[in-house]
Amino acid sequence: MDANSIEVQQRRKTYHCATATPPFIREVVRQWMANEMSDISEETIFSGWESGLEFRLWRAVQALPEPHEYCGTVIDAERIERLRDVSEWLGEWMVWRDPDGVTPVPLDVWKSELSVGGRR
Secondary structure, three states: OOHHHHHHHHHHHHHHHHOOOOHHHHHHHHHHHHHHHHHHHHHHHOOOOOOOHHHHHHHHHHOOOOOEEEOOEEEOHHHHHHHHHHHHHHOEEEEEEOOOEEEEEEHHHHHHHHHOOOOO
């Protein structure tokens, strides 16, 4: 088994632990993820949640291990890896939904939305 396969298996085990985590801990982690995504938007274009942020950051997660350039600012791979790992642990991705604002969406729903015509 190669190192990449071992890493994927370890992340899956971590995800299964997340489902047994108390709800208030999951909420704190969700808030961290939403804040981190918002911070990236603020640091790059001075907007708390730029339209399409969730799609841009998802592309960055998919492009790992490369660092990601976002509006002329390079976001290091470690920061994107943390978003990926937290997202996998929660089984969710943060998206903007009017009128609710930032909303957690299950990863399977997010991926299916992308495959049926969402922005990529």
